Amino acid sequence: MVSIKDLHKKYGHQIVLNGLDLEIKEKGIIAVLGPNGSGKTTLIKSILGMVVPEKGKIELNGKSILHKWNYRQELDYLPQIANFPGNLRVQELITMIKDLRGKIARDQQLIDFFGLHPYLDKKLNKLSGGTRQKVNLLLCFMFDSPLIILDEPTSGLDPVSLLRLRELIRTEKQRGKTILITSHIMNFVEEMADRIVFLLDGKIYFDGTVSELKTSTGQFDFEHAIAHLLSEEHV
Amino acid sequence: MFKILKYSFFDLVRSSWSYVYFFFYLLLGTTLLFLNNDLSTAVITLMNVIIMLVPLIGTIFGVMYYYNSREFTELLLAQPVKRSSIFLGQYLGVAISLSLSLVIGLGLPFVAYGLFKSPAIWDFIMLLITGLFLTLIFSALAFNIALSNENKIKGFGFAILMWLFLAVIYDGLFLLSLVYFQEYPLDKFSLVATMFNPIDLSRILILLKLDISALLSYTGAVFKEFFGTPVGAFASLGMLVVWVILPLFRISRVVKKKDF
Amino acid sequence: MKKLILFFFLFFFVSTVAAKEIIVCHECEISSIKQAVELAVSGDTIRIKKGLYKEYEIEIIGKSLTIIGEDYPVIDAEMKGTAFKIKADDFSIEGLHIKNIGTSHTSDNAAILVSRSKNFSIKNNRLSNIFFGILLERSENGIIEGNIIRSKARSQANSGNGIHVWHSKELIIEDNDVQGVRDGIYLEFANNCDIINNVCKENLRYGLHFMFSDHNRYLENLFENNGAGVAVMYSKFIEMERNLFRKNWGSASYGLLLKEINDATLKHNIFEDNTIAISADNTNRIDYLENDFISNGYAIRIRGACYKNVFRRNNFLANSFDVAYTGNINENEFSRNYWSDYTGYDLNKDGIGDVPFRPVKLFSYLVNTTPEAIILLRSMFIGLLDFSEKVSPVFTPAELVDPQPKMKKIKW
Numbered sequence: 001m002v003s004i005k006d007l008h009k010k011y012g013h014q015i016v017l018n019g020l021d022l023e024i025k026e027k028g029i030i031a032v033l034g035p036n037g038s039g040k041t042t043l044i045k046s047i048l049g050m051v052v053p054e055k056g057k058i059e060l061n062g063k064s065i066l067h068k069w070n071y072r073q074e075l076d077y078l079p080q081i082a083n084f085p086g087n088l089r090v091q092e093l094i095t096m097i098k099d100l101r102g103k104i105a106r107d108q109q110l111i112d113f114f115g116l117h118p119y120l121d122k123k124l125n126k127l128s129g130g131t132r133q134k135v136n137l138l139l140c141f142m143f144d145s146p147l148i149i150l151d152e153p154t155s156g157l158d159p160v161s162l163l164r165l166r167e168l169i170r171t172e173k174q175r176g177k178t179i180l181i182t183s184h185i186m187n188f189v190e191e192m193a194d195r196i197v198f199l200l201d202g203k204i205y206f207d208g209t210v211s212e213l214k215t216s217t218g219q220f221d222f223e224h225a226i227a228h229l230l231s232e233e234h235v
Numbered sequence: 236m237f238k239i240l241k242y243s244f245f246d247l248v249r250s251s252w253s254y255v256y257f258f259f260y261l262l263l264g265t266t267l268l269f270l271n272n273d274l275s276t277a278v279i280t281l282m283n284v285i286i287m288l289v290p291l292i293g294t295i296f297g298v299m300y301y302y303n304s305r306e307f308t309e310l311l312l313a314q315p316v317k318r319s320s321i322f323l324g325q326y327l328g329v330a331i332s333l334s335l336s337l338v339i340g341l342g343l344p345f346v347a348y349g350l351f352k353s354p355a356i357w358d359f360i361m362l363l364i365t366g367l368f369l370t371l372i373f374s375a376l377a378f379n380i381a382l383s384n385e386n387k388i389k390g391f392g393f394a395i396l397m398w399l400f401l402a403v404i405y406d407g408l409f410l411l412s413l414v415y416f417q418e419y420p421l422d423k424f425s426l427v428a429t430m431f432n433p434i435d436l437s438r439i440l441i442l443l444k445l446d447i448s449a450l451l452s453y454t455g456a457v458f459k460e461f462f463g464t465p466v467g468a469f470a471s472l473g474m475l476v477v478w479v480i481l482p483l484f485r486i487s488r489v490v491k492k493k494d495f
Numbered sequence: 496m497k498k499l500i501l502f503f504f505l506f507f508f509v510s511t512v513a514a515k516e517i518i519v520c521h522e523c524e525i526s527s528i529k530q531a532v533e534l535a536v537s538g539d540t541i542r543i544k545k546g547l548y549k550e551y552e553i554e555i556i557g558k559s560l561t562i563i564g565e566d567y568p569v570i571d572a573e574m575k576g577t578a579f580k581i582k583a584d585d586f587s588i589e590g591l592h593i594k595n596i597g598t599s600h601t602s603d604n605a606a607i608l609v610s611r612s613k614n615f616s617i618k619n620n621r622l623s624n625i626f627f628g629i630l631l632e633r634s635e636n637g638i639i640e641g642n643i644i645r646s647k648a649r650s651q652a653n654s655g656n657g658i659h660v661w662h663s664k665e666l667i668i669e670d671n672d673v674q675g676v677r678d679g680i681y682l683e684f685a686n687n688c689d690i691i692n693n694v695c696k697e698n699l700r701y702g703l704h705f706m707f708s709d710h711n712r713y714l715e716n717l718f719e720n721n722g723a724g725v726a727v728m729y730s731k732f733i734e735m736e737r738n739l740f741r742k743n744w745g746s747a748s749y750g751l752l753l754k755e756i757n758d759a760t761l762k763h764n765i766f767e768d769n770t771i772a773i774s775a776d777n778t779n780r781i782d783y784l785e786n787d788f789i790s791n792g793y794a795i796r797i798r799g800a801c802y803k804n805v806f807r808r809n810n811f812l813a814n815s816f817d818v819a820y821t822g823n824i825n826e827n828e829f830s831r832n833y834w835s836d837y838t839g840y841d842l843n844k845d846g847i848g849d850v851p852f853r854p855v856k857l858f859s860y861l862v863n864t865t866p867e868a869i870i871l872l873r874s875m876f877i878g879l880l881d882f883s884e885k886v887s888p889v890f891t892p893a894e895l896v897d898p899q900p901k902m903k904k905i906k907w
Contacts, residue, residue, distance in 0.1 A: 011494070069315055070315055088242060092245065276813050451744050459746075
């Protein structure tokens with residue numbers, strides 16, 4: 001599905017991605033982890049076409065995506081910070097994104113799901129952070145694309161909504177989608193992820209399942225396993 | 236692009252800043268006309284305002300909108316839309332909503348005053364046209380500056396500096412060089428120097444309407460050709476169009492390579 | 496005594512009977528104007544019917560004739576010379592259309608040439624394609640009224656004046672319309688003339704031109720789009736009132752040019768859209784009262800050696816420069832004018848600004864030394880320069896102020 005070969009990217013003198021290779025063939029949930037500055041966001045943004053790599057290849061379903069934009073029709077993205085044009089109403093924003101995609105959307109279903117009905121006629125700058133994140137999630141999930149990229153999806157959500165989100169991600173997984181997630185909430189990752197991709201210094205440092213991670217590091221606890229990966233690096 | 240434009244525009248026309256801008260012009264036009272009661276002096280005051288304030292507001296609005304909508308832009312970038320469409324759409328949203336505030340804000344009091352029956356209508360229309368151009372140009376320049384500066388404070392700083400340079404410093408340097416080289420024939424130089432500053436260009440366009448009699452006091456043949464015939468107006472308008480197109484061209488180029 | 500009375504009676508009888516009317520037309524017994532003039536004696540009327548008369552050098556000497564054209568008969572001089580040459584008292588010419596007066600370097604060919612004549616009137620004629628129109632020399636007490644003069648002057652050297660007056664006095668020049676000649680109306684050594692309600696447009700040099708002519712008045716005339724509107728030179732005691740000077744454009748163009756003028760008054764004139772509304776050079780004791788200066792390049796340009804000129808209660812509206820000034824203040828005075836550029840305040844509400852107004856801008860000095868700088872007119876930088884000069888004058892004469900600027904436009 002996604003195939004990345006020898007990806008290089010630097011900002012000025014700072015090398016962010018240093019010959020990264022990543023192959024995602026399977027359906028399911030893949031968590032991209034790593035310390036700050038390890039290149040998680042750059043990797044995701046490269047796939048999204050928001051960052052233009054210096055070198056390397058990114059292919060989606062066998063086609064290069066560099067300098068293209070149409071492929072994003074098959075891709076959903078949840079940005080980290082939900083900040084929308086403040087003077088638009090929720091409904092208008094939904095309509096706008098639908099308009100841009102020109103695709104059938106299940107927005108009604110998701111409005112019900114997140115309980116957004118009372119907010120539809122509110123302006124976006126009048127919403128609380130949590131509600132805004134719900135809108136953000138709705139915009140992401142309403143198109144039913146085969147590849148979903150979630151950048152810190154849990155931020156700002158109340159516990160109930162967090163449960164809803166997990167439920168939603170699981171259903172999407174069962175419907176046969178590929179879901180790429182970055183998160184700082186380790187138990188969320190542990191619970192959800194089928195595969196862990198751990199980045200360090202612009203390369204993939206570990207690639208495997210949660211249990212593989214635990215065995216290779218000799219740790220029983222996921223958080224400790226991750227910490228172990230980091231400390232290994234420091235040694 | 237037009238979809239982005241549509242929603243940016245909806246967003247902006249509802250923002251309180253648009254109203255502030257609109258009411259400012261409404262107030263300005265009304266006080267000028269109904270307190271002063273003299274159309275020709277009102278038009279001159281208005282010209283000073285347009286030449287100074289419209290570029291400043293265009294610049295500030297452009298930079299502000301860009302930085303404020305950065306996260307939303309990311310969301311848009313992940314949609315199946317061409318990059319240049321996103322930014323040109325946003326740019327047009329800003330430029331058009333500012334233009335509307337200007338035209339309606341100034342237009343209403345002038346229409347109420349009975350502009351259509353007055354010979355000053357052409358002066359006024361020229362004012363509006365240059366105001367529109369300045370809005371288009373300076374919000375485009377602002378977008379350029381914002382695109383090249385990730386740092387908000389730096390971007391704002393550069394934008395204000397650019398405005399200050401084009402509105403004041405440029406003319407100062409211009410005058411200095413005229414005085415310094417006054418033994419040489421300078422009419423071509425001064426016309427060319429004017430072309431490189433959109434504020435000067437707009438000023439010339441308005442002068443052609445308001446102060447043509449003073450401009451004609453200069454004896455140089457090049458000036459005479461420029462100001463005494465339609466050449467001046469067409470050349471100035473043409474250059475203003477170039478001033479709109481070049482920054483837009485740069486936006487679409489920079490945006491192609493930029494990382495977000 | 497009885498004989499004497501009879502003599503007088505007979506004289507009157509004979510002269511009234513003798514005052515006959517001669518009719519000129521193509522089918523008439525008398526078909527040429529020259530012939531009619533030869534036949535006529537003083538007191539006769541020559542009535543010229545509609546038609547084309549190819550005649551020139553029609554001389555009227557010592558005969559007091561009344562010449563009347565019916566439906567504008569055309570007298571075509573075929574570019575060969577002057578149409579009418581008149582040296583007579585008590586004559587009148589009316590209703591003729593005289594055309595094609597040829598240009599000449601040796602003689603001043605005119606449609607109507609009047610010399611050494613008194614008590615005459617030239618009314619409602621049409622003159623077209625002429626060199627000189629109406630040329631008066633050493634004449635007095637005449638009326639020139641309602642004539643329409645049109646020509647297509649191209650160069651100053653090869654063109655004449657519409658109404659040209661030389662060494663004459665006590666003339667009334669009224670309601671004439673002169674376009675496309677060198678000077679619309681020209682007066683040299685002409686005294687005590689009234690020039691009223693004429694229209695002078697699109698003339699090559701001046702709309703109205705005075706040289707060495709004293710005690711004249713010109714009122715209610717329109718001067719538009721001439722090389723320069725009015726030039727008054729080397730003259731004294733000229734009254735200029737209620738005239739309109741418009742659109743006199745060009746690098747050497749003025750609404751009104753005053754040169755070596757003493758004791759004149761300007762009142763209730765309107766100067767609009769001129770490159771330079773008034774240029775004054777060597778003028779003394781001129782009163783400028785209640786004139787309007789609207790949208791001119793320069794409203795007033797004073798070029799040295801001007802003494803005791805007073806500008807009072809004028810309106811200066813939206814001019815690029817209100818006053819440009821060379822030389823010393825020389826007892827010239829500005830007071831109680833309205834300046835649209837004035838930004839002061841009036842705390843005691845007496846209608847007069849509390850801060851004096853400085854009508855001379857630094858920028859006008861700059862433009863004087865560096866003419867190209869005009870292109871920076873009304874730019875913000877120039878505004879700042881002018882402002883700082885206003886606060887502390889360095890280059891402009893500090894005494895040149897209007898100490899009592901009016902807050903509102905003056906109505907007169």
